Amino acid sequence: MRVPDRSALRAYLDWLERREGRPFPDHDALWSWSVEDVDRFWLSIVDYYDVTFATPWTRVRTPDPMPRTRWFSGARLNWAEHALRRGADHDVALLSVGEGHRDQKETTYRSLREQVAAVAHWLRNHGVHPGDRVCAYLPNTEHAVIACLATAAVGAIWSCCTPDFGAEGTIGRLAQLEPTVLIAADGYHWNGKEIDRTEVVARLRENLPTVREFVHVPYLGRPQPARATLWPELLEPTAPEKYEQVEFSHPLWVLFTSGTTGLPKGLVHGHGGITLEGLKWAGLYCGLRPGERMFTYTSTGWALWNMQLGALLHGATIVLYEGSPASGVWDVAARTGADVMLLGAAVITASTPPAETPERLRHVLVSGSALPPDGYRWVWEHVGADVKIDSTSGGTDVSGAFVGSNDYAPVRPGRIGGRLAGVDCAAWDDDGVPVVDRVGDLVILQPVPPMPVHLWNDPDFTRYTESYFETWPGVWRHGDWVTIHSDGSLTIHGRSDSTLNRQGVRLGSGDFYDVLETLPEIAETLVIGVEQPDDGYWLGLFVVPADGHRLDDALKRKIATTLREKLTPRHVPDEIVEAPAVPHTLTGKRLEVPIKKLLRGTPLAQAANPASVDDPEVLRWYERFASDRLG
Known part of the structure; x- marks a missing residue:
């Protein structure tokens, strides 16, 4: 692809070529160099953007492992x-x-x-x-x-x-x-x-x-x-x-x-x-x-x-x-x-x-x-x-x-x-x-x-x-x-602390949301995977229907078909449940881990902090659902 002549990245790479005495034809070359010599890369940012230190640094990076590493000591x-x-x-x-x-x-x-x-x-x-x-x-x-x-x-x-x-x-x-x-x-x-x-x-x-x-x-x-x-x-x-x-x-x-x-x-x-x-x-x-x-x-x-x-x-x-x-x-x-x-x-x-x-x-x-x-x-x-x-x-x-x-x-x-x-x-x-x-x-x-x-x-x-x-x-x-991917691009599938691991295959919750929330009948979804006492696995999908729709058998079939065709048969849930809403953190993230804990029998007081949830009443609905399901 053609990079614009006025590209800010290209201007930096041109400067870096003069500084390092080597070519940087593209971003791949920059990334490889930047992780081979992390200290020199960050020092190049300091120099290129003329970061002003009131007192000079004595060392770019301390040898302490993460999380105790410190940068630009003395600066x-x-x-x-x-x-x-x-x-x-x-x-x-x-x-x-x-x-x-x-x-x-x-x-x-x-x-x-x-x-x-x-x-x-x-x-x-x-x-x-x-x-x-x-x-x-x-x-x-x-x-x-x-x-x-x-x-x-x-x-x-x-x-x-x-x-x-x-x-x-x-x-x-x-x-x-x-x-x-x-x-x-x-x-x-x-x-x-x-x-x-x-x-x-x-x-x-x-x-x-x-x-x-x-x-x-x-x-x-x-x-x-x-x-x-x-x-x-x-x-x-x-x-x-x-x-x-x-x-x-x-x-x-x-x-x-x-x-x-x-x-x-x-x-x-x-x-x-x-x-x-x-x-x-x-x-x-x-x-x-x-x-x-x-x-x-x-x-x-x-x-x-x-x-x-x-x-x-x-x-x-x-x-x-x-x-x-x-x-x-x-x-x-x-x-x-x-x-x-x-x-x-x-x-x-x-x-x-x-x-x-x-x-x-x-x-x-x-x-x-x-x-x-x-x-x-x-x-x-x-x-x-x-x-x-x-x-x-x-x-x-x-x-x-x-x-x-x-x-x-x-x-x-x-x-x-x-x-x-x-x-x-x-x-x-x-x-x-x-x-x-x-x-x-x-x-x-x-x-x-x-x-x-x-x-x-x-x-x-x-x-x-x-x-x-x-x-x-x-x-x-x-x-x-x-x-x-082998071409250098990435796909993020969701949080690993709310892992869906079905039949030995890890599934990303984000893949479910990307596919299902384009359907006009659906407002939002929440997918939860729970390990069972008999070594089984329950994959549940909570669906909030869009206005004017309900989760009937026809919509359940459409959901299953969509997941099977656009993802894999492994993505078809064991149970599809209509929910009044999906609970979120105050910054808008779905509460996957706390709901998983509820479904495993953890009391609400230990599973979630209601003060950090957008709608505590919705959280209580999931608590009741989990209680009924666990008997």
Whole structure:
């Protein structure tokens, strides 16, 4: 395939050829070199993007095995400083838009730098020091970006929950951090409605006793609560830019996993690792440059929100959309002149054709789950035949990507383009042997800078090791079933911790969803495999019919035929059950593992944390179903 002359990846490869004195004709050559000499690859990112260290590094990487590896020992920097240094004063940094036709608000780079400096000054004046925690309960607006950057400028640690989280789920996350400051909005918009969250915020204040300062963001115009500072007061004094220079691995933010069983797991990412990942991913793979615009459909509680901030490192514009996807994400892309989009596969599969074609859109990145082939065809038919579609995977664990497309990889519907530079990943079978063209566990064999520096409240790395390194010490087991094809592309089949193993063959749950949820009679499905006491195996499929349909014998036959013809006879379930809904985590992932535990007889209190579930009543329906089935 022809690579555009202006390709950001090609420009880097041309520079790398001069630096290394060897040819880099394509991305395959880059990937091979990058895993043969991981240290030199990441050093090339530092040099190419002119990462500025306040003090020099003494060693690129320590010899400690994962998860104790540390990068660029001795180096000090600040992520917020790098995020704000490239944009020209008059260029737009943030473009805030909302549902319907609410006014767009532009924030230039000069204004963003001034507001970040003002908020950072306020934080310092109120006793916030490096290492303190500043937590937020905010929608996807400019307030969240400004507060995040200001927190980083001080050297404090940021964490944010989206206001569609309930009080229990938010407290379960933020209370672990013992925050000093809480910044919260009074609500958000969804499907044309204002959702008031003043009562939830009041409960947060009651249950976060370490909070000394509360900042009220009057997003919906609700009255100012008692003992609160209004957000505009943080922006009033002018202050010089000041960025605390911190150690390369100094904590930047804490991202939480879903926490479907027990407390949510806090992943701590460092200033340096996130700086390098943002430069590499947003630069080489999104191809962003000054003047371009990236629109991410996300909430502040999803890792995509953090990933989009990498666009600022390149002087590009971030489009912040606040509202429901039902309002038409493609129309938002057209209205805002987006060049690049990042969104979940489920948003695409639920999309309706746009009223206006996004003319500037050149690149659509898909995360959260694999986009089925029909999703590719829908984008090309309704959005643009020349749009590049890039399924990517990595996520919360690294606040970035392990695999995705590149300028040299052909787009194959249903597949991911390949492994990203600097990421030494493979598929391993149960014996730890690499496999090609067969399903295996996705593993990472060498460390990468954006891996968590540690988990919160895990000083001896016990939980970190159990989460990623228990199966193969020193090797990151990501928890996804993947096929790495002989042509270099990948297929991700679903989570390996919710494995379907039927007749000795592993089946990916994502394959079921890709096939079945294109049927007009079906709204959503959940597939669960449970080992039986007699060494048998029960494969159950829960089906939520679409409006106007029911799960009758004819639909059951259609489901079985579809699975048999499009997948294999092994994919035909033992039982097909009508369900009222599918339970999800607060970030939208199906609760496969907790439902499997219920079906094996685990009590609900041990199988799942209702505060981390979108609809606890649906979870109780599965509890009753499991109880009846087990007798």
